[in-house]
Amino acid sequence: MQIINEEKIFADKIDEEIKIEPKDWMPDQYRKTLIRQISQHAHSEIVGMLPEANWITRAPTLRRKATLIAKVQDEAGHGLYLYSAAETLNISRDEMLKQLHSGKAKYSSIFNYPTLTWADMGAIGWLVDGAAIMNQVPLCRCSYGPYARAMIRICKEESFHQRQGFEILLTLSKGSKAQKQMAQDAINRWWWPSIMMFGPNDDASPHSKQSMEWKIKRFSNDELRQKFIDVCAEQVKILGLVLPDEKLKWNEETKHYDFGEINWEEFRNVVNGNGPCNKERLEARVKAHEDGAWVRDAAAAYSEKRKSREQKAVA
Amino acid sequence: MNALIDYTLHLADNALILGHRNSEWTGHGPILEQDIAISNIALDLIGQARNFYQYAARLINDSTLQGAKAPSPGGEGVGGEATEDTLAYLRDVKDFKNCLLVEQTNGDWAKTILRQFFFSAYQFYLYQHLQHSKDETLAAIAEKSLKEVTYHLRWSSEWVVRLGDGTEESNSRIKKAVDDLWVYTDELFEAASFELLATNEGIAVDLSLIKNNWLKKITDIFDEATLRFPSREGQAVRWNGKDGKHSEHLGYILAEMQFLQRAYPNNYW
Numbered sequence: 160m161q162i163i164n165e166e167k168i169f170a171d172k173i174d175e176e177i178k179i180e181p182k183d184w185m186p187d188q189y190r191k192t193l194i195r196q197i198s199q200h201a202h203s204e205i206v207g208m209l210p211e212a213n214w215i216t217r218a219p220t221l222r223r224k225a226t227l228i229a230k231v232q233d234e235a236g237h238g239l240y241l242y243s244a245a246e247t248l249n250i251s252r253d254e255m256l257k258q259l260h261s262g263k264a265k266y267s268s269i270f271n272y273p274t275l276t277w278a279d280m281g282a283i284g285w286l287v288d289g290a291a292i293m294n295q296v297p298l299c300r301c302s303y304g305p306y307a308r309a310m311i312r313i314c315k316e317e318s319f320h321q322r323q324g325f326e327i328l329l330t331l332s333k334g335s336k337a338q339k340q341m342a343q344d345a346i347n348r349w350w351w352p353s354i355m356m357f358g359p360n361d362d363a364s365p366h367s368k369q370s371m372e373w374k375i376k377r378f379s380n381d382e383l384r385q386k387f388i389d390v391c392a393e394q395v396k397i398l399g400l401v402l403p404d405e406k407l408k409w410n411e412e413t414k415h416y417d418f419g420e421i422n423w424e425e426f427r428n429v430v431n432g433n434g435p436c437n438k439e440r441l442e443a444r445v446k447a448h449e450d451g452a453w454v455r456d457a458a459a460a461y462s463e464k465r466k467s468r469e470q471k472a473v474a
Numbered sequence: 475m476n477a478l479i480d481y482t483l484h485l486a487d488n489a490l491i492l493g494h495r496n497s498e499w500t501g502h503g504p505i506l507e508q509d510i511a512i513s514n515i516a517l518d519l520i521g522q523a524r525n526f527y528q529y530a531a532r533l534i535n536d537s538t539l540q541g542a543k544a545p546s547p548g549g550e551g552v553g554g555e556a557t558e559d560t561l562a563y564l565r566d567v568k569d570f571k572n573c574l575l576v577e578q579t580n581g582d583w584a585k586t587i588l589r590q591f592f593f594s595a596y597q598f599y600l601y602q603h604l605q606h607s608k609d610e611t612l613a614a615i616a617e618k619s620l621k622e623v624t625y626h627l628r629w630s631s632e633w634v635v636r637l638g639d640g641t642e643e644s645n646s647r648i649k650k651a652v653d654d655l656w657v658y659t660d661e662l663f664e665a666a667s668f669e670l671l672a673t674n675e676g677i678a679v680d681l682s683l684i685k686n687n688w689l690k691k692i693t694d695i696f697d698e699a700t701l702r703f704p705s706r707e708g709q710a711v712r713w714n715g716k717d718g719k720h721s722e723h724l725g726y727i728l729a730e731m732q733f734l735q736r737a738y739p740n741n742y743w
Contacts, residue, residue: 205506212501216494219734219743220559221524224497225517231500232513239506277734277743335741443502451504453647454583457640464639 173374178304181247189373192366193303194248195264196375198255201241202266204234205259206440210274211283219277226323227280233316240309247305260445262432267291269352271434278331278338278345284324286346286353286391292317293387294357297377306375325394332398339400346395347403354418355426357384363423385415392416478609479533480571480668481678483561484716485612486526487572490562492593493519494727495580504583511629515590518622525615527558563735567725568718571666575658577715577724584637584647588655591630595691596662598627599684608676631695638699648701656704657712662688666716 165184172179179185208231215231218224242252258264269287274280295317298310331342358364358380370376378386388407395402406419428434496516503509534556554560575593580586601623604616637644663685665673672678696702713719734743 208501208509215497215500216730217733219563221490221520221527221562223743225520225524228497228500228513228517228520232510232517235501235506235510235513239510242506330743334743335738337738338741447502447504451583453641453643454504454508454637457637457644460644461636461640 173302173372176302176374178307179302180304188369189375190248192370192373192375193306194245194250196370197241197245197248197306198250198258199265199267201238201245201255202259202264203270204238204241206266206270206444208234208238209440209443210270210272210436211280213274214277214280217277218280223280223327230284230320230323233320237309237313237316240312244305244309256448260441260448262441265430267356268426268429268434269356270440271429271437272348272352273436275348276341276345278328278341279349281324281327281331281342282345282349284320284322285328285394286324286349287356288317288321288324289391290353290356290387292321293383293390297383298375300374300377302374325398328398328400332400342398343400346400350391350403351422351425352429354384354388355421357381357387359423359426388416388418475533475537477668477671477675478677479530479537480666481672482526482530482533482612484571484666484668486523486530486561487570488576488593488597489519489526490523491570491572491724491727492576492589493517493523494731495576495578496586496590498580499586512586515626515629518619518626522615522619522622523562524558525618527561529611529615530561531556531558559735563732567720567728570718570720570724570728571668571716572720572724573658573661574712574715574721575655575662577721577727578655578658579723581651581654582647584644585651585654587630587633587637588648588651590626591634591695592655592659592662592692594623594626594630595688596684597623598691599687600679603679603683607678612677627691631691634695634701635699638696638701645700648699652701653704661712661714661716664714664716666714669716 166186169179169183169185169189171177172183179189211227211231211234215224215227218227242255245255246252255264259266269290274283292314295310295314299307299314301307301310328342328346331338358367361367361379361381364380367376367379371379392402392407392409404419406417408417410417429437432438493516496512496519500509500513500516503512538556575589578585578589598620601616601620605613605620607613607616634648637648639645663681665681669678669681673680713721715721715724
């Protein structure tokens, strides 16, 4: 009887757009779905620091260097908010990190591509952060309160990052021939992986339907992807560059851009660990964690010592 | 004028090179919160460097207008005006005036922490005096930066204590860091010729005024951290970074940092 009531209260809240909070009853599967999604999202922020950190020491001007450090630092901050949001669902950060390091938990596949030139910092900002925002803005209205609130903060910063990325590309596109080529090459490499960020087509997306019902998700993968493509197809004109898709064409009937076939085999390969940098990214995270073990131990030991000294002093 | 330019570049180079070193940690820190902290310090230092470089560039451009030959402007053979970026990206090792301490490799967290602690303590007392410099711009930059440095000093002091009085392993690691880095601390207080000149003009800080404060700060924190000073005997002779005689590390820092500006010269980024 009790359970039935709780299920009804939960369902009513979802219907009435009242946020679910950590202490509220929730179906087990709702909790699991959120843990999976939020921790994946947190891991993506942390792994996502690596491809950009790769260019901090080579940023071409002091202003660009400072901005890039600040950006990567923001991503660490997002990771923190998200780990905290996931912790409200009764899982510890340690446990989540274990899942990341063992390969059990996933992170966004986009970060398994290498950053080869400075223009990649622009392309990541414009396309990868752009796609992330498209995905994330609806999450600000997600039914789970702590996640929705974390996303509001994150989205504000992400849109700033996206503008910065676009501005990097714009500067390159107005520069020398070599700079323009560098920008086009980066767009060529990042475009398709970016539109894969929205996930499989709707008919091949196993978790989507339930997540929509629970109002964790508000729009389908294909809807968001189409919206993103429509926006980028216009913005790329400002850069005087092109998106690497011969089939990209405005469709007067649908009022959307038509686009070419996505290489889903590549997508599955990268998701399953066989992308260009999967191994390097995970190794870098594991190494940072393992190299940091003695530091965390020292901090914990010192804090224990201090506590016991204080207790003795009081006694 | 030349002494002021050199002194400003020296302050800028110190901040830039340590900021650059710290930024190598971004994404690789021992724990997320500390990854953020060390990146934040990197950002502060690069921000300070930019203020100093912008001022140096102005001084160089003004003195070039007046027909004087400015020392190490935007690199030999580089036309046009000096900017913060020509100064950071187009000078070679021999023109950089940073202390050897800041260019040393990151090593483990203990070495990074100790390098930061030695330097932040130095910068803390230096800026306290520099904010009263006769040169108003340097004084203003010092005053503005002092808040940041106060935090860097507190943060790094706390970590020195934590590591010194933490576990056996952390204690032995920070001891090794002390052995490795102590030798570079003398240079902080040995005035280069441009510092002496600038000090006589009331612009630069008289280093003898801050040495004792620095030593006392180090002693206090070392006491709390159960650390001791290493013996001076048998320590290698070090060159002087302020005069452009660096360790081999700086060349690699610059090769990496300056890559784009060197490979694609005269472009706007």
